[in-house]
Amino acid sequence: MEQRLAAILAADMAGYSRLMEADESGTLARLRTHRIELVDPAIAKNKGRIIKTTGDGMLVEFQSVTDAVKCAVEIQQRMKRRNSDVPQERRIEFRIGINLGDIIFDDEDIFGDGVNIASRIEQLADVGGICVTAAVATQIADRLEIALEDLGEKTLKNISRPVRLYRIGFDGPALPEIEEKRSISKPSIVVLPFNNMSGDPEQEFFADGLTEDIITELSRHHELFVISRNSSFVYKNRAVNVREVAEKLGAQYLVEGSVRKIGDRVRVTVQLIDTTNDAHIWADRYDRKLDDIFAIQDEVTAAIAATLPGRVEAAQRDQLARAKPANMAAYECVLAAKVLHHRSTIADNERAQTLIERAVALDPDYAHAHAWRACILGQAWVHNWCEDKDAVWNDVVAALDRALALDDNDADVHRILAAVNVNSNELTTARYHQERALALNPNYDLVVVQQGELLTWLGRPEEGIEWIRKAMQLNPHHPERFWSHLGKAHFAARQYGEAIEAFMHLSTMDPVQRAFAAACYGWLGDEIAAAAHLGKIRTLDPQFDLDSFIATLHYAQESDVQHVREGLLKAGIAHLS
Incomplete structure (x- = not known):
């Protein structure tokens, strides 16, 4: 059957x-x-x-x-x-x-x-x-x-x-x-012109520019359907009814805000509204000193554009939690698959694979779904959660080829291509795709954290630490694995105490994370703590082997490879059997 x-x-x-x-x-x-x-x-x-x-x-x-x-x-x-x-x-x-x-x-x-x-x-x-x-x-x-x-x-x-x-x-x-419209049910969002509350004509230009920049930045997120500036500016200087705007523009979410000059400071307020029930999902306020109004505009735009997609996705997840799986459209399948992927367990990965396959079947031309299929299969490949690694790798490559052919301007496509090339030790190619992803969406936390990872592999861990911490700031609700990336970057920077602190944020640690923690304690000379981590590795993976583990690393510099090896030898891995 x-x-x-x-x-x-x-x-x-x-x-x-x-x-x-x-x-x-x-x-x-x-x-x-x-x-x-x-x-x-x-x-x-x-x-x-x-x-x-x-x-x-x-x-x-x-x-x-x-x-x-x-x-x-x-x-x-x-x-x-x-x-x-x-x-x-x-x-x-x-x-x-x-x-x-x-x-x-x-x-x-x-x-x-x-x-x-x-x-x-x-x-x-x-x-x-x-x-x-x-x-x-x-x-x-x-x-x-x-x-x-x-x-x-x-x-x-x-x-x-x-x-x-x-x-x-x-x-x-x-x-x-009968014309087919959008191929997937993306959440739609409209940014209404921000209100100038100052009575200062100069602030009018600032408010309009801020609105336009937010629309532009949100449009970089291919998982959102952003209503155009021409449509939203029809409502400039008009009192609006949220439901009426939503109905006319087909928007599920609405962003509105205001700009007020107070002495030598400017205050920007913003809120996100779910138009289906007039519920306020998120609101924030930005107070800045009025030294360079254009620098402020850039800063506030980046902050809002980085925060909003995550809030919309969280709201969609809440709705999804109340829906039956049979009701899922392609976008919703991808969204649910992402949540499972970030949990990083074999059971959740298997469920994520089922959902992402459903998304691709529902909408074969959905580039984002093909990209995430590659990402989810790639997770199984990296962690050996598959019986035939060669077949899974071929599926990853094929999914990315399909995603790239469908949409060369999706940041996720290039982000995942960069990750795949890192795993193939093709760091030059990985760098190209990573820079492309960063140019397409500089405020996307998964792209930003991967920039930190790549810089660490390239032998520039101090810069990598800055990028990883930036990703954590962009998404305060970031996946737990960001701490693992930070720990590995601190280790590569020879900052062992900071690395251990980062690893301690993990609720559970896999053998790879345990190995880096053991290497940290090895360099610190703490034999008891190092032995404890090695003992956990023996329990989690009785077949764990130093040379096999070293072969999974992607450092561009041999000195970084030897740094890991020596740390594990100091920790006593030679006695692990």
Whole structure:
């Protein structure tokens, strides 16, 4: 048996028994004609696969929710035209239900909740209509120009939980005119013009420039859909209703702020609002001395642009925690996969792989998803959480090639390419991609911390420490592994006490981190502490070997490699067996 996520279309013929009773042969002939001329070609055109047929219905599998909906709309629109001159009592009309969920394949048949729900909601669809679950509606809302009517939660036969349903409206344009919109459901954000509270015309230029710079910097984050300056500045010097702005601009989040001059100082306030419920997610205030107004503008812009994406992502995570996995769109799958990736355990990595594969299946042209697939698989490769390392490495390379082909301007793509090249000891190539990532998004904490890592490998750990600490400032809620990067940088800088302090921030330590901590104590001459860490390594990885460990390091200078080796020898690793 095989289990996978798929879009399931269930269709049946309304009034089948009545029509068969009135004219059995005529009904079958007309139904067969509709199948040959319309239904089956529409399914094939939209890359569907018929799994099961009955006398009056069928189950069809689609890899894409968009394809399933487009197929259903085409069938219902064309059937409406075919029936326009047929007497009501002789019309062949269909009900269609579509669901996205996990299904089980066994002997060319399909089972599971995903199928059962599709079949149940098809029975609730209007004659000639289409009914879909929230999982489907979430994905097509930002992709297809189709009206959706919320039918609320419904109790379905033999389904334990209520299911939220939507009716699809398609009385407007014919299917060929239905345009696909954004390929993924990114969180959308609008930055309204900051208010000048000073009455000073000079501050008006500052406020407008600050707003424009924030819009520009946020646009560097490819996981956000940022409303353009031309759209947001329509609301300059106007009292706004948050929900009205959100509805007109299609923004889920709204940023507003003010600028006030107080003596020789300027105060900037900013807040982030979730427009769906008017909730204030985050607010901050920046007080600066008015020496160089443009320097202040740059500083405040960088601070806000660095903080906002993290706050939006945190808000999205909160929403995701309340959602069922079947409701995830591609963006949400990537978001959940990132959270699991940052936990850095084998179980979480396996779950992250499942989610990122789902994201790629839902949106094959989503560069960010391919980039993170490479990152998550790369984590498994680095930590030996995979049986066939060569195959996984090939998957990493292929995913990055695909991501780069789709979007050469995504900072994550170049960040991960840099990391992959570090692991291949191609430090020159890694440096190119790292600098490209930094140019594309200089306020992205994962890019900034990796700059510190790379500088450490290149023999410039003091500079690396500064970059890693900057990343921690950019994201106060940074992944715990940032402390590991900082510890390794301090070790390379021969700052053993600071390195140990950084490692102590880790809730758990893997054998690599333990090895660096043991090397620190080895150089400090603390045999007891060094032995304790070596003992933990023996417990965690009985096969741990000095030469194998040294081979995993990527220092450009041999002196840095020997520095680690000598520290571990001083710690007593020769006695580790």
